[in-house]
Amino acid sequence: MKATAESRARLLLLLALAATLVVTLLFPLGELFVRSLHRMEPVADATGHIITGEHYVGAANYRDYFAHPRLRQSLLNTLWVSGLTTLFAVTLAFLQAYGLTHARVPGRGFHRLAALLPLFAPTMLYGLSLVYLFGRQGLVTTGFFGALPGWDIGLYGPVGIVIAETVYTFPIAFLILLVGLRSIDGRLYEAARTLGASAGRTFLTVTLPAVRLPLAAAVSAVFLHAFTDFGAPKIVGGNFNVLAVDIYQQVVGQQNFNLGAVASLLMLGPAALAFAADRLLARRAGAALTARSVLHQPRPRPAVDAAFGVACAVITLALLVVTLTGVAAALFDSWPYRLELTLRHFDFTETAGRGPNPLGISLQ
Secondary structure: OHHHHHHHHHHHHHHHHHHHHHHHHHHHHHHHHHHHOEEEEEEEOOOOOEEEEEEEOOOHHHHHHHHOHHHHHHHHHHHHHHHHHHHHHHHHHHHHHHHHHHOOOOOHHHHHHHHHHHHHOOHHHHHHHHHHHHOOOOOOOOHHHHOOOOOOOOOOOHHHHHHHHHHHHHHHHHHHHHHHHHOOOHHHHHHHHHOOOOHHHHHHHHHHHHOHHHHHHHHHHHHHHHHHOOHHHHHHOOOOOOHHHHHHHHHHHOOOHHHHHHHHHHHHHHHHHHHHHHHHHHHHHHHHOOOOOOOOOOOOOHHHHHHHHHHHHHHHHHHHHHHHHHHHHOOEEEOOOEEEEOOHHHOHHHHHOOOOOHHHHHHO
């Protein structure tokens, strides 16, 4: 009797979850797909009267999208910056995670905390921080207001997007790779040393095969987040169009919901593939982590430890500078014209006016 009641409760819970999934995910996606096959245009009916409304046009919206050079280029731009972001973020995350698990780097706890700091802010913050650092009136661009030679990196465009997205996705890749590198059985390294394998050969035959699944999962997760992000391209993208900004411009700027639906579905395709690959690889990697293994304890190697110590320090410093610059700028009255410390920017009633407090709405 008790088992039957528990079975019914589980069945009801599964049905409730399935219904929630259908209502919150499948219905909106279905509506998006239907919108992409319709177009708001005047059409003559059988009597010759002109009727204005949404009419079924099939794949015409998709043909129009790819026929438009700027919109077609935005898809290629999104793939390009997402690929570059994946390359940089995963490479830097692997270097940081490997240094913290396979070398005696001082301050490992601090480096781990700093690597996770970008998780707690939206990508718009990193875009704003880059503007304060490398914008036309940025600290680095002006050489700290003339005290040093300035350096203009050409922030607005793909450069700014890739830097902001790299900072944003770095902790995602770092967490995946840190777990993967920590789980490598230390006995494999002992066996490699006993057989006289060099450090390079040990890395190629022991480390890389052991982390191939976490590495692939990190690649898919970073690509997914970079491909679908809106905040960084909106702040530092300039005239460099990407799909997320295209959707905003089509829907909010031009009220073209049908073409916005097309762009949304085009974004959904690669993102869905990356998400499916991430789930599959994460499941396989998770199964591998359940095996009993001996924790690897890196041996002292002064030259290698010093090199990884410098590399980890540089990565940590870069993350802290980009993350904390936007926070620090919020304390100035008007950057870069009035550099007086103030807390008035934290008064959300001034920003909201007579409307609802945005901070209260966000907390709700």
